[in-house]
Structure formats: C-alpha cells, structure tokens
Amino acid sequence: MSGNAVFIAGAGTEIGKTYVTAALTRRLRGDGHDVRTLKPVASGVPPIGDPDFRTSDTAILLEAQGLVVTPENVAACSPWRFSAPLAPDLAAAREGRTLALADLVAWCRAEMGATPPGSTLLVEGVGGLMSPVTADHTGLDWLKALSVPALLVTGSYLGAISHALTAAETLRLHDVPLLGLAVCESPDAPTPIETVAAAIRRHVAVPVHEIVRGGACPAGLARLVGA
Numbered sequence: 001m002s003g004n005a006v007f008i009a010g011a012g013t014e015i016g017k018t019y020v021t022a023a024l025t026r027r028l029r030g031d032g033h034d035v036r037t038l039k040p041v042a043s044g045v046p047p048i049g050d051p052d053f054r055t056s057d058t059a060i061l062l063e064a065q066g067l068v069v070t071p072e073n074v075a076a077c078s079p080w081r082f083s084a085p086l087a088p089d090l091a092a093a094r095e096g097r098t099l100a101l102a103d104l105v106a107w108c109r110a111e112m113g114a115t116p117p118g119s120t121l122l123v124e125g126v127g128g129l130m131s132p133v134t135a136d137h138t139g140l141d142w143l144k145a146l147s148v149p150a151l152l153v154t155g156s157y158l159g160a161i162s163h164a165l166t167a168a169e170t171l172r173l174h175d176v177p178l179l180g181l182a183v184c185e186s187p188d189a190p191t192p193i194e195t196v197a198a199a200i201r202r203h204v205a206v207p208v209h210e211i212v213r214g215g216a217c218p219a220g221l222a223r224l225v226g227a
C-alpha cells in the first residue's frame with residue numbers, strides 16, 4: 001500500500017496553482033506531515049543556471065520542501081522542463097522534443113508507488129485542466145490516467161466563477177473525485193474573494209477555501225489534502 005496522492009489542477013493558467021501547492025506543502029510540513037511535491041511537466045522554465053530559475057514553479061516547490069536547487073533535485077521534481085512559456089506540447093516542439101503521455105503517467109505512478117503510507121504526494125498539473133500536455137492529450141487525460149483525486153485551484157478575477165464551475169463540472173462528468181476548491185485571490189479582482197468563493201459554493205458540493213494575497217494555507221485546506 002502506498003501514500004496519499006493529490007493532483008493540483010487549475011481552472012486556468014497563472015491563477016495560483018504553484019502558490020497554493022507551495023503553501024500547502026509548507027503547512028503540511030509545519031504540521032509534521034511527510035509531504036513530497038512534484039511539478040512533473042513545466043514550461044516557461046529557464047536553465048538552472050539562469051537567475052530567473054528561482055521564480056520557476058520547480059524552484060518554488062523545492063524551496064517549500066526545504067530542498068536546495070541542484071540538478072538532481074530539479075530533475076527529481078520536474079523531469080520534463082521546457083523553456084518556452086507555452087503549452088508543453090508546443091514548448092517541447094520548439095526544442096525538437098516530444099512528450100508521451102504513457103511516459104509521464106508511468107513516471108508519476110512510480111512516484112506514487114514510492115510514497116510511503118501516511119505520506120502525501122502533491123502533483124501540480126500544468127496550465128488549466130484541459131491545457132494540452134502532449135500533442136494528443138490534455139491535463140484531464142493525465143489526471144484520469146493517474147486515478148487520483150484533484151484539488152482545483154481557481155482565481156477571483158472576473159470570469160473565475162465560470163472557469164471554476166466549468167472545470168469542476170468537467171471533473172464530475174469524468175468521474176474524477178474532487179476534494180475541494182482553493183480560490184486564490186487575483187490581483188485587481190473587482191469583487192472581494194469572499195464573494196467569489198460564496199458564488200462557487202452555491203454550485204458545488206465540496207469545500208471551497210480562500211487564500212488571500214500573500215496568505216498562508218488555511219488549516220481546513222491542509223486537512224482536506226493531508227494524509
């Protein structure tokens with residue numbers, strides 16, 4: 001038997017998946033849980049030696065785990081890294097590379113199998129729920145192939161309610177268990193985050209947590225995800 005794996009899916013891109021995943025990681029570690037956090041496919045990632053690497057999802061997630069940036073740690077967290085800030089299939093093509101869903105799923109399954117009972121494995125997706133990951137498959141295909149529950153991250157920008165509910169409904173139609181939603185406060189949102197979260201709550205049957213700008217992971221969100 002292996003540990004508890006959770007896929008951090010997004011209602012879109014650049015809405016706070018990494019922020020929430022890092023906050024969750026820190027919170028779980030602070031609460032004494034054993035947690036490992038992965039970003040298997042990352043696009044828009046500069047080379048490790050580039051000063052901007054420190055703002056990459058991989059660097060942020062390593063730091064949240066108390067790990068330093070070394071080539072080994074980076075490869076172990078994010079084996080598929082592409083430099084163009086595009087959907088991974090397009091970013092890979094820019095480098096003359098391809099990514100096969102079967103390889104990605106096999107790698108993730110091995111990580112899940114290596115997660116001890118009582119430990120938590122967090123896997124951040126890439127882009128939005130149905131952003132292409134490979135030439136033929138989306139993030140939803142990847143998530144379904146892993147058979148793990150999802151935590152859905154959304155923003156509070158105008159339009160976020162529909163994006164969140166569309167993603168949640170897609171997960172429901174595809175029988176992907178949804179643990180809950182995290183609404184991450186967007187910059188310059190026209191309504192308070194509470195208003196957005198309340199609107200989403202009226203339409204979903206799972207917990208909806210709020211993370212304000214600069215905020216830490218709420219205890220309830222950590223309880224939802226922790227082993």
Ligand SMILES: Nc1ncnc2c1ncn2[C@@H]1O[C@H](COP(=O)(O)OP(=O)(O)OP(=O)(O)O)[C@@H](O)[C@H]1O
Pocket residue numbers: 010012013014015016017018019020057125126127128184185211212213214215
């Ligand atoms: N609650 C927050 N407080 C402060 N900054 C935030 C918050 N949520 C997100 N951000 C910032 O917004 C930007 C986008 O967030 P983040 O990188 O987490 O998005 P993402 O959904 O992971 O994007 P991607 O699709 O590239 O993986 C980052 O600079 C991040 O630090």
Ligand SMILES: C[C@H](N)[C@H](N)CCCCCC(=O)O
Pocket residue numbers: 013014042043044084085086087088126127128130131132
């Ligand atoms: C570069 C960006 N921050 C992400 N890494 C990739 C987002 C891909 C989105 C593709 C799409 O859904 O249109």
Ligand SMILES: [Mg+2]
Pocket residue numbers: 017018019057124
């Ligand atoms: Mg991210």
